[in-house]
Amino acid sequence: MPISTVKRSSRTLVILAAVSAGALVAGGTMALADSAPRTDKQITNMTTEVANIEAYYGDTKDAAGEHWPSAQSNYAIQVAGIESKAEGYLADKSKHDKGAKKAIVLDVDDTSLSTYNYELETTFVYSPASNATYIATKTMPAVFGMNTLAAKAVAEGYTVFYITGRPESQRTYTEANLTAVGFPAATSANLFMKNAANPPSYLPCGATCTTDQYKSGTRAYLESQGYRIVANFGDQYSDLSGGHADHTYKIPNPMYFIP
Template sequence: MFDNTVKRSTRKVAVLSAVVAAAVVAGGGLALADSAPRSDKQITNMTTEVANIKAYYGDTVDAAGEHWPSAQSNYAIQVGGIEGKAEKYLAGKAKHDGDEKKAIILDVDDTSLSTYNYELETTFVYNPVSNAQYIATKTMPAVFGMNDLATKAAAEGYTVFYITGRPESQRSYTEANLGAVGFPAAGAQNLFMKNKDNPPAYLPCGATCTTEQYKSGTRAHIESLGYRIVANFGDQQSDLAGGHADKTFKIPNPMYFIP
């Protein structure tokens, strides 16, 4: 699930911050907090961590050398459990909450569409050029079951909105990818993308919004159009923070962290 460039590049900052815990500026110098690792034994080896991620996703490799998560993986099982609870919740709300305009919100990357293959190709190191090329030339698969959840919600009367930090320049590719893997149609009215050159007036932070500000502000805008946001789905806490949704559902993603 952000400005795509910011999301991936800040991942490195976030990981580094997790390792050193925090840096405290005092007396003009930089001092590490007490929780910083005192030994290499306190830090997970990166080779081991990548192996763990691949095992969790049930890494499979096709004839072309592309990596895909497995539908039998622990990742797929965990996602399925979350979706089961969400579908039950949405069905109940659709049945009992009358005729008001109801909506659900979906983040795109690693909430709706899986970036797992791209992450493996780049060994979890984001590059804006390779990322843009990947989005323009490849079809990312749906996160297991999320296309079915969204389609079912639409049939129950929910309007499906997508809020992504991908830049506006990637709109056509994003719309096509979502449609190709079975999501309800995404277009100008329901797919919100980052537009740094011409940010919308409803975002006071303009081109400088954090992920939380951008996404919560966009949800507030959707509410101003008369919608009640019954559920908000995202793979990052920053996709979900800031209110403007009755309930949030966190999709697992151990590959990166976006503050």
């Protein structure tokens, strides 16, 4: 986890650096919590942490100055191992071909599409404005192998659903990006996006849903439509918690955390 962590569900930057928590004491001063670092030596330097992330992703820089992960990186190797296990699991017809319409669910950012270049451009500091501009003007590459996994799933009779925390206003760009990098077509029927202005009736929490509530509630809705979610893929534990999937696969992402 980098020192700068983005809490994207509420679009709030969280700095996990000098003081992790505090308690108000008499006079209104702040006392360090027991878990707070006692010296600077207990804190990973931010420059070092970014360098570690770049090394893990096998950072490469093109002529335009944009950053891309390497297909030979430890990140790519780790993702490939997860995908290999998932593909074997999905191919087991004796387990999954039992009448119900079988499906898989994919998160979008850093599960299907890599935001690595955006994170480097913004030094891991998310803002809705910069992110919206990036999504509207650039094509994010597929997370290594995830487009192939999704295509294989379709060939084996699965319906692919995408559940993302991106807002409804980014639907056109998201559909185009997924299609451009080889994912099964994303449409209004299989791409679920957050709609704060008009939340769906199947989410009791409406526009106030946490990430967990929104994603698990949407999966529950898919089950109510007769689908059996055989596998659910996400880079955040909040993509995967809440049930309504036979199996979950965590895609690695050390760049940010969404509770």
